[in-house]
Amino acid sequence: MQEIGAPILLTPIQDTLAALKQELEAKYKSMNQRIASGDNKHFKITGSxxxxxxxxxxPSEEDSTNSPFYAQLPSIGVADLLWFVAERTGSLKSFAHVLERYVKPDTEPKLILACIVAMGTNMGLWKMAEVSRLSYSALLTTARNFLRAETLHAANDAISNATAALPVFQAYDIHHQKHSSSDGQHIVTQIDTINARHSSK
Structure with a gap:
């Protein structure tokens, strides 16, 4: 234990717990004082x-919940976004036919994109056929022939590599370290930043 150089491991557990309890109680006291004095603006005190x-x-509906930067960006549809990404990254080239040879020419890109949206949003091919006026049989054939783990991984790599090549990609480094986003998670930020977006959930 002495060779490890960790004094906490050499201290009796009762002493360690007592010290941690004292530190925690001090933090509780400090927090309560900040709330009671009104220094912590995230709490509202009522009664006495x-x-x-x-x-x-x-935040109320009148409060600005997002950076004004985002208000300057035009809104576009999902289909337009997918076409833009496909043209800039060449990701659709990753969707090769499962048989590779002795097959008809490549399918229409819009069928592949429609299948990706249908499966990615859990809409399903049947519903996609209804709302897009595309043939269900064509969507089903496209999904079976072109969408599989290896083609999806290759397309994702193409998009990721194209994103990493953008000059703005380096702007998100923190202390020269790469960081990734965690999709689906909602984490409260202590300060307003352009990277922090408001979530109604």
Whole structure:
């Protein structure tokens, strides 16, 4: 234990727990004082005495929840976005026919994109055929022949590599370290930044 150089491992556990308890209680006291004094603007205090209550302050509809930068960007449809990405990255070239040889010419790109959206959004091919006026049989054939793990991975790599080649990609480094996003997670930020977007959930 002495060779490890970690004093906490040499200290009796009772002493360690007592020190941690004292540190935690000090933090609780400091936090309570900041809320009671009004220094913590994220809490609203109502009532007094035994009826004193704390509630979180949520942004109102009038509050600016997103950076003004995003208001300058035009809104586009998902289809337009997919075509833009496909043209800039060449990702559709990754979708080779499962038989590779002795097959008809490559399918229409719009069928591949429609299948990706249908499966990616859990819409399904049948519903996609109804809303897009594309043939269900054509979508089913395209999905069976072109969409599989290896082609999806290759297309994803093409998009990721094209993204990494953009000059702005380096702007998201933190202390010269690469970081990735965690899709589906909602994490509260302590300060407003252009990278932090408002979520209604």
């Amino acid at each position: 005495g035994d009826k004193l209550r704390w509630t979180l302050v949520y």
